[in-house]
Amino acid sequence: MDYRIRTWPDKILKQKMKEVDFFDERLKGYIEIMYKRMYEEEGVGLAANQIGIPYQIIVIDTTKRENEEEKEEGIKLALINPNIVEKSGEVQSTEGCLSFPGIQITIPRAEKIKVLAQDIEGKEIELETDGFLAVVLQHEIDHINGIPFINYLSPVKRRLILEKYMKAKKELTRSK
Ligand SMILES: [Zn+2]
Structure with a gap:
């Protein structure tokens, strides 16, 4: 596998990923390559299917985003089989x-969420969070459920954005 970033409309971005039931060297290898690719692409989060790994794994690192004003500390973590079990409030979130x-x-996201997941050893984790981390978690957990962020746009806006995106993508491919 080449682990290149899969871009829309690749079908792996529209599918629900498989649950992980192996907590071994293979899982560790996936997580390592996910961190590596995320840092190479300068992302703050990455879902496994974005690099072609068909499992429910996400990695996040918001430590470079630490913001004194918002008093929000960054965190680095890998979550296996994560699920959002509670949501409250709403914020407008501008995302790439x-x-x-x-x-x-810019799309609506829940302000506060509770996530149940497993860690790299298979131990259960419960995480309650808000702010930037909550938004990143919602974005990445959506990915492993096959839900791209454009799904939160109205049909009209989505069509316009996608037309613009596909046009830019075509030009990019042609100039290569
Ligand atoms: Zn994404």
């Missing part, structure tokens, strides 16, 4: 995505 290069959109 490695699988939609060149696109930035």
